[in-house]
Amino acid sequence: MQPKRMLLVERLAYLAVIAWALWNVTFEGYRFAKHVRSVTHLPGLVYEGPVLGINDLSDYQWRSFRASAALLAGAMAGFVCISRLARALPAGRQPLMVAVSLLFLVVLHGSSAIFVLLLLLGGYGLSRRMAKVPYGLLAVWAYACATLLLVRIKNGFSFHAVSPSLSFLDHHSGLLRWHIHYNLLILRLISFAADLHWSRSPRMQQHQQHQQQQQQQQQAPRAAASPVAAAGNAAGGGGAAAAGAGAGVARGGGDGGLLGLSRAMEKELRTRVETPLPLSYYGLGSFLEYVLYPPLYIAGPIITFNSFASQRLLAPIKQLGATQVIAYILRAALAWACLEGLTHALPYNSIAKHRVLERLTASAFTPAPRPLHYAITGYWVLIFMWLKFTVIWRFFRAAALADGVVPPENMTRCVCNNYDIE
Template sequence: MLPMHTEPMKQPQPQPSPIKGMEPMEIEDMPELSRWRSRGITLLTVDPYLTEAPDAPKRNPDGLLPTPPPSRWWTKEFFLYFIVCITAIPYMIYVPIRLSYASSNANYDKYARYLVPGWMHGRLRDNSDYQYRAIREYMPILFMLIGVYSIASHCVRICARTATRDPSRHRTLRKVFLCVTGIVCVTALHGVNMPKLLLLALGNYVLLHTAARHCSNNMVTGIVWVYNCAALGFVFYTNGIPYASISPQLAWLDAHAGLLPRWYISYNFSMLRLVSYALDYTRAICGYEPTDTHALCNMNARARVQQHRALDEYGLQNYLLYLSYPPLFIAGPILTYNDFVAQLVHPLRLKLVRVLEYALRCAILLLAMEFILHYMYVNAIKNSRAWEGSTPMELSMIGFWNLIFVWLKLLIPWRIFRLWALLDGVDTPENMIRAMFNNYSGMGFWRSWHKTTLLVFTFVALWHDLSFTLLAWGWLVTFFIAPEVIATYLLPQAKFGNRAWYRHVCAIGGAMNVQTMMTANLVGFVVGLDGIQYIWSQLTGSWAGIGYTA
């Protein structure tokens, strides 16, 4: 036993890396109790990356943290907000539930055909959305596949560590595993359509490397975008280039198209990976600088994305492994090529408790969706247009909860696939951190996905689906962001932030942002242009509607 006066041995501190963004990640050593104490209620918001904490507050020139504003907890203002919340939120839940009972809705017979027997307290279940219906039917198979794949992946890692201490051998075995599982995954999903996807990928690879030898970087970038956008439009308009359209003698092949015969629907995500590889390679041609191994092993998420890889790591083998990575192949989330290779060469250490926390989030989301399907038939009401005679409050709640449904419908598969990648030891970016109703800033809402410009939103709209409805969605979103940009310019926080009225003006602007984001998303993903015109005509066509809207 050490004497009482003996100083404890000091742990060696990690040396800072000279490369920005490559500091050792300390979150792996942060006890879970300390995480809860340091972040409090904000820990309920999911982190963009599992291996990192959110950005630290910016310090002033003296190195001190900015003085936070005084807390309003337990003030009269807080109790006013508290009363509003405990009154309004339960009522917002009660209204769609009441509308879903046959005795409370005169239009019940119009949407009853969409209801099927459920499992919650003898309730019927809304089965009107064909996309989520397919997801729900395949869910047991998907969970079984995730379990088998994760166990096999960890067995390969254990066998590799047992067989040899050479990291290069570990990477070789990992690549063999990814190659085999990737081929099995793509073949099972797309069947005989796999060669079509492979030809498009090889075309992108050959075109990129040929253009890179003869053209400037800007020209290469343009060529890549033109090729991939043209390919995306071509496969969409030809319905995936069926073999019958190539030759009548090949028509029999179309009957063996795998579990997802409409391969061109998920090709949207493959197209983004093709572009990611091309852009990362183009930037690496003129920007690669050798980096020491210690720095490479401790790169944070931003550095993994921005740090160029060695040119020999942009070969065909890594390219195909990246495109066919099973956990993210169907629907993402999109992991950049640089990030994928960085984690392939230097695997991350993901804490099991953090992965289990994320699995719990996924389970809660699934239960929330089941509750909505069993108790709020808002999607069936929307599909059958059974909203005649509804009050302004009922109309707005039909639209609001339809947006919640669409948000969950997108969020659930993305988070399940991300959980699959986390179980495989790959940290992918979180796609949807917040929803449209708990983010007062339109700029902040979209910042996690892409830049908020008209050109980008036009591409994103057409990438989702080549339809006028989604094009209108993209243009509306851009238009609705303009007031926030103007207000931020006219009333900067640095100048007016200390004024008593400033936060109330921000609150009004935030409420308007939520309304406009809901309007744009209702147009794009729920009721379309004609539906939103009807809703707003009811909300503004009478004094009762105007009073409710205000």
């Protein structure tokens, strides 16, 4: 048999095994879930009418997001509209967007937004102070870890602990608990501090000067080809560094997985991450706009400060168009539809959360679950978790894309397309 034909037969055999396994885990999973619902009560199931039937909403995070999705979509759409209108006022764009972000913060956390701002301002001041100090970034890390640990131990701060006369402010805590989202703020603070520290390091400044001299000597026509380079030259610095970083990341390649776009866009994003900005762009306004950016504030994904600021303050990603954004929104909607189908047909999150298999094993009136049922339960819970985070992250990433900001994609692969469970 020819090698190509043998390879084809081998692949067909693999596909047959995978198809059999998926059919078995789906059919047996549906049959067993139906049996469980008939013999015991599953908390967290909601009846949604004769058409939709039962829906597994036992996961608090998914239930909360699903219930507030319409409100969040309206808020994101409103923010994107304001942001795009603000671009007509270049001088006043950033103050307006910072004001909108602060309003968003107050709506989310109420009076507790004061604690968020104080902690952020402390981190900003420390980052600026330690920017040129050797190992100064370690001080920012220590501040971030210490405040995060304190916030988690205290479950947030209260105004009553500051002064009993301020206790009334504790009754206006907003829609979300601020300390739950503080870990994401810490990641953004560290990104800002790291980018600022490296941009002011002597090695980076020497590298920029060296690159600029090379560009002037060679008179390379592509020195300003990148949007980052062109905007950096207009701002008085950064263009040569952008070209140098672009040459460096060219070796990294890429599979074009971001939005299904070309390698050129992925290379451009990597260039923006590695390209230091002019020092004037590391100000308080840019910092607040970055850490409080509404589309990415609640759940991420995390974008580095250099990449965010270059897209907001210098030049947007030109390869990003309406077609790509709409296609990504449709992909997010498809993932949501898959999750809805899963929670309606296979309520295994409720089965696992409430230890139904253990109850059935201990019961003398129902057959004990087989080992296959334990494996199926773990599999579908894993699928549910992956889909849940995929939907949430893509929802907010789609809002950022609609605003012209391209953050990284957290979910680049399917949960079933991994080599190991890790």
